[in-house]
Amino acid sequence: MKKLVVLILASLMVASVASAVVDPDVNSMGIYFDVNADVFEMPAGPYVEIPAYVILANPDVSGVWGYEFGFTAVGNYIAPSIELNGTGPIDVGGGLGNHIVGLAAPIATTQATILATIKLLPMDVAPIYYTLTGADPNSMFESNTPNIVAPPGDVLVGCGVSAWDVELEEPGICAMVNDTGVIATDEASWDSVKSLYR
C-alpha cells in the first residue's frame, strides 16, 4: 500500500512537471513540439511530418484578437505549411514565414495559448533549427519581436521570445529537431536581462 501511494505521488509529480510551461516569462512567444510549451528539442526521422506549435506562454491578457510573428526553419525538409489558429483569420503578412493576422473573434488565453501550427517534412535525420522573430513590418515601433492584439481588440501588446541571442540582440534559435544544442531560455526578455544585474 505504501509503495502504491509513493508511485501515485511520483507519477503525479512527473505529470505536473511534464506539463509545466518551460518559459517563465509573461507574454512570451516560442515554438514548441508539444501543446504545453514544454518540449523544444526532439528527435525525428525522415519523411514523417513534424508539427511545431507557435505558443504564447503565460499571457496576462484574457484574449488574443490578432497576432504577428515571423519564423524561419533551417534544414533539409519539404512541404512546409502553417495553420493559423482563431476564428476567421485574415493574414496580410504576405507569405509563409511572415504572418500578420487579425481574427473575427478572440482566442481565449490559457497558460500555453496556441497561435499557429507549423508543419514540415524532414528529408533526412540532419538537424532543423527554428527561430521565431517579429513580423515585417513590425506593428511595434523599433521592435523585432512578435506582438499580439489584446481586448477590446485595438490594444497592441509586445511579446518576448522564448530564446534571445544576447550578443546579436535579436531572437535566437528557439527549437530544434535532431540536435540538442543550447537554447537561450534564460535571457528571454528584457526584464530577465535586467534581473541578472540587480
Place this chain on the structure above:
Amino acid sequence: MVLRKLVGIFAVTLIVCGASFATAGVPDLEESTATAADAGITFSLFCLPDAGGSAFGDAYLKGGTGGAGSVAVGADATITLTLLDGGAVAVSDFSFEDMWLQWVDESNLHVCEGGTVADGNTDDAGVTTWENGMNLGGNAECLAQVMINGAALTSDLGIPLHVNSADVDIDGDVDLLDVVQFSGDFVLTPAPYRSDFVSDGLMKVTDVSKMAVGVGASCP
C-alpha cells in the same frame, strides 16, 4: 386718432404673436446646437455597414500621437443635439428619423438607409444624441453636419468627425474584395486613411483585427 393708433398697435401685436405662434415647436437651425463630448479635436470613427463598428464613445483622435511610433488615442465623439424653436424653446418628441448626420463630401461614403439617424426622439429638453454605431461603408475626411428635415444646422459649420469602414470598396458590404484592397493598403506609407481603422497614421496588426471583425457585415 387715438382709436387709429390703438388699432395699429393691436394689428402689429397680432402679427408678432402670429409669427411666434407659427414658429413654436418648429426647429430653428440657428438656435439649435450640436456638440461633441470631447471638444476641439478631429475624430476618427470606425464603422461597419451593420452598425457593428465603434460606438461614438470609442472613437479615436485622428492620427493618434503622430510620428514614427504613433499609437492610437481614444476619444469620445458622442454628439448631443439640443433642438430649439425660434423662441429658444425646446422641441420635444421630434422624430429621430428626421435628424441625421451628413458629411460635406460623401463621394467616398456608402450610407445605408437610415444609417446615421439620431439614437432617439428628442426628450422634454429637446435633447437627443448620437452614441451608437452607424451603418456606414467607405470613408469621409470632412465635417459632419447635423441635418434637421434635410437642412443643416447653421449654428456652426459641423463636427470634425471623420469616418472609415472595413467596407473599403464602398459597396455596402465587407467581403473578400475589401480584404484584397485592405491588403494592398497595408504595405503603403503613409497609411491610407480608408484602411487605417485605429487612426494612428500607420498600418498595424490592430487594423487587421478590425478588418477581420468586419468581414461579412452588410447594410440591413
